[in-house]
Amino acid sequence: MAAQPINDESDSDDYPDVPAVPAGLRIPPPHRRAPVHQNPVAASGRAPAVWLLGAHGRSGAGTLAHIWAPAADSGGGWPAADRYPGVVVVARTDFDGLSAAQDLVLQAAAGLIGEAILLGTALVPYAPGRLPKSLRRKAEIVAAASPALWQIPWVEDLPLHPRGEL
8 A cells, every 4th residue: 555645635634733844854853943932022112023043052143133123032932923023043154053054944944933934044154264165065055945045244353342332
């Protein structure tokens, strides 16, 4: 007997909370996904027009949120309950950063981000200069899976200033 597809309409009624996942899509395991915020992240004041989701610690999301207006750090999760749910994933261009960004982009492609909307990925250089070939290839994989890609340039003086001065 041949295997039957599980994503037909009759099966989706049996499991209403499980989104249909495109065939062949590698879904990252739960421990490598960002949580989906069920409550608004924006506590008070004007809600940001775009959220920055750091793919990993020291991704640069906090610094970019401080510099870019009207952006804000999403607190490590998908802002699914906020008025403006657009998200840019932020990652360093080292191996771990690109791997973490790939996981989040695949999480979004699988529909596991609630009402949040992935706008694209911003890559922050881990060092000045051109990326090694293996990292360029990994960045290309992330770019292919992301709706848009922004490469942030290396800013020589940025590490020399406290965040409050930026």
